[in-house]
Amino acid sequence: MNIKFLNNFGEHKAPTLSIPIAYLITSSIELVNNQKILFLSLWSQRNRKEKADYKVYLYDGGYVSQRLEDEDGTYKWSIACLENLVGYYYQKNKILCDRLQDRERIETFFKVNLKVGEEYNIIDKFQKGLMDEKLNIKHKKITDVIDKAMLKVGTLPKNFENWVYNSPFGFSRYIYYKRKGKNISGYCTECKKDFVITETKLTKKNIKHNNNGTCPKCNKKIEYKAIGKTTQLQDRAEFAIMQKYEKGFIVRYFSGSISYMEHYKNPIMHYYETIREIYTPNNNFLIIKKYEYNEFLQTGITRWCDDSRRREVPKAYFYTRNLKSILADTKWKYSCMYDYAKEVKFLFADVFLIEYLKHPTIEYFIKAKLFKFVDDNLSYYNSDWNGINFEAKKIKDIFGMDMKLFQQMQRLNLGNKGLTQIKKVSEMGKTITDLQLKWLDNNLSDFGYFNKMYQLTTANQIIKYVKTQVSSNHSAYNILSAWCDYIVQCRNLEFDLNNTFILYPQNLLEKHEELNLMCEVKKTKKLNDGIKNVFKVVNEKYSFSNKKNLTIRTVANVSELVAEGQKQRHCVGGMGYAGSMAKGDIAIMVIRAIKEPNKSFYTLELNLKTKKVVQCRGFKNCDMTLEVKKFVESWKNKILSKKDKRVRVKISA
Template sequence: MKEYKTQGAILKHAPELDDEDVQALNKCYIPYLFYKEINGVQHCSCSSCHESFEVSYIDRTVTPEQRDFLDAGHNQHVHCPKCGRLVQKKQKGIARSCRKLWEYQRAVFIKPVSKNEVYVLYVWSTKDYRKYGSVIPVGEYMDYTTNPEYEVNAVYYITPNQQRCFIRNPWSRQHQFEEQKIKEPFIKSWWYNTTAWKRGYVTIGDDRLKNTFLQYYDDKKITDCYVNIYKELFRYSCYGAIEFPYCTALCRFAKYPSLEWLAKQGYDDFVFFMLRDGIEAHTLFDWQAKTPFKFFKTLSTQETKELRSDGRLKRYGVSEYMKYKRLLPGITISQYSWICENVQHKDRFLQTLKKYGLKIKVLIKYFSKSRMKVSDVTLWLDYVETAENIKFDLSVHNVLFPKNLELAHNEAVAISNALEIEREKESLQDKSNPYSKKYKKLCDMYSFENGAYKVVVPLGASHIVEEGKTLQYCVGAYADRHINGKTTILFVRLCKKEDVPLLTVEINDKTKKVIQVHGLKNRNPDKVEQSFIDMWLEYIVLPKSKKKAVKAA
């Protein structure tokens, strides 16, 4: 049969829903059995099978099933004697208007027209037992055996050579169909995501694919692949049922035959990302291939086997391995696996290797010989970065790869912090430094000593951060607030050991009251320290003339 190419021809020849489809759609709705009892006879109408019948107490022989049916009251569930479905009984006298029984349903119908042509129709349907819609009906205005009303809102035309998607535009004048890229047939709006109690859509006619070119489409296998990866990626935000993109999956399956064996052989993430994103990455993968060794264009047979045995033959893993292979010529699968297991900041790691011309095997030997932990790779990267900033000669092997990494790291950080504090001290002499004026003002206001203790004003933000690290609490988080004038941080030191942190004070400049004061690991000041702080607080509220007299004394 000739394939249609134009939008007009495709939509013109799109099949309509027949009676079988409408009945199948009707069975997707909640089934009700409406009844009215007159003189011991229940006159019933089933919304599922559309049969009307009577069941009576006065029959000569009443079976136990009929007795259970007759005894069931309003809103109770029974089996319909005609179709056998479990239905909910509704007494006509109580459910007079059926206003609350209005219901909607989204459905997708599979409609093949030939072996190589399959139409997929997405419909929005509603079911209302009231004949006159918004008019409040009673009695004879009800239609208990009505069929759902529907409107086709999307048409998919799927052949081996083309996959087309036409979605009705609700904002156009005549709600015309517009061709769009392959995607799901409806937009998940704010209302849908927050209030919709029916999510996704039902599929009708899956069995019709058996005689088409999509006969090997395994819905269960494809769905399992999608759901498994979805749960893995969004395990902390995955609530309720996962909506499988059935329409998109059919189109992708028709275009990329490799999805069949990818799903069967457990390449779940390749299936998931193709269904979700539709990105081919044709330089890495051949989506028309029939075997894994041909599918991975840039991998040799041996590399494919090794990556799969390590559990890294995944879409992201392959692209990442090829990136490392380009940046680190000669890298092996075992070395790549070592990087994946031990390196957290991979881009930073690669930049360091490239900058110093290091080979990955040298680094692996260094860490394996030293029996270091996974976190030590990050510690080494921090050490190299700090050592570079303080002008260490990293061309020397023992400097780049110290025997005691932790000790070398701590020494480098200490030197770096000392240099930073020294730079801040020098910058205070610069009038363009906005903190220099505040520093002089704070020194005039708060500087004080009694021979044993003294109050010191921080030289800058890094000075406060270093104080927090030494005393092991969170004063470092106040550094920016101190520099910006939102609070004031001061240090209490021993006169004989000015450079050794002892206590940290936060004070309110307006009230001159201490907000908090802590020492090592948030300890409170002892009696001697507290007496010095009280003496200092009495001093800072004195007028300038008396302050000079106190200092002179």
């Protein structure tokens, strides 16, 4: 519709009614090029104007609106629907026609019969219908492109479902058992056979809920599940397959589950596709197009959509049976992706494909069987690969270490953590055996605490001692952490660490707690000596009594300071105040009733350098009463204001 024709319509007359609603509608049916146009004017009844607030033009297949501008009284064109113009609050019965003729014109245009108050609904329905039509056309353009791409995706291999059950879900194998008298009856979900065995000392020890074992019928590895204890078991797995796609290939990702909830003898396996990534090589570029199975643009329809990043590409168990043939004529022909996927099982395929194009040297790492190192660095994009030099040619220069250390890394299939450690050990001028490094790599999340202890003793002694201290509640890493803390305590207490009795305590955790108390006592003694020195000087100079009801004095030691904080329920009993007083920076003084000299009343903090009261608080940090305020002012005037030399406190070493 050419809007210039709409400007030729005459203005509607203002409404004749005056009723307490939001808007009144006046209407007319106009003709433009033999096309009927329903012309509506909406007049605000809250803020009456000489002109209509909105003009709405409805015609077959479309609509357009005008909004009155308050600044200059002109109209501005808009494609907003009526709901957006007047707001949701004013819908339904808050918009009515001015006269019967106005409603009849709306009825004629829409060929319906309307009741009073239904005018808004029919207009809204018409506009929403047009919006839906336009949106459907827009959506169809998007979905047609997606559907065309999806039609080119091949079918899954015939053996795919068996592979899913045996590989990604290879761990989902159980024996459900029940004890009755001296017999154990069980059912294996792998071989699907029932069995009964006689209870022995060995079975009593091994056949327990969640323990691992072997099926007596098929000899496959299983996990024991006690019947009755496991009613909600559902295993999940993520897996992927690569297939040919036009000039490139597609990686298809699946999410699946095996549920034993209905009955353990009838597990239900279910899986569905979540993501498709299409890789198309284009000269020196790689075009990656990602699709995800999700809700399409808030329509409530679940289907294949363009990537909206609502689904992240998972680390998935990879189907390898067709991998070599698919990559044969691609840039990944020599990438050794097959060997890598075969070894690690689960991988981020998208990261591998992109990182290989940036670092083709990955091929040699895989050929060298450095699977863990490769996997550590292919868990995310843009890894720094532990600082290795991809530009170098020799192993020494690539990894920054000699061939002997590289061979050790290769033998043990070390990852980033292990690589960092053998470099660190080499920098320390020490060596570490394969068995030692393997044990450390398997039992420690990092080697920081081990390296601290390695400066005091040998790797063999560290491992041997840690093994004697570990338990079900304390891992090797926790033991090493406590041991390092224990060494710090020994140094604080000036113990001789050359004495093996001290270096290797029989019960580390108990000794650690014991030394912790000793360190606290030493620290408290030092604080106590400092506070006593302050007391000697300050109490004599600043203690005071009004000889009526109140007295003030300095706390004598740490115990009294802590007790004051606990009784008054405020923070003065903390070590921060004790430390500041021991240094001679402050004095903590207590105000007492003369009749009750041992009962806590108020606590005062005095800055010894400025001779100013920092704060004075009572129980639970309450403010001073009028009585206490007068007493403190009297003390300040009679004692603090004396012109004497600054208090000097000798600090104990």
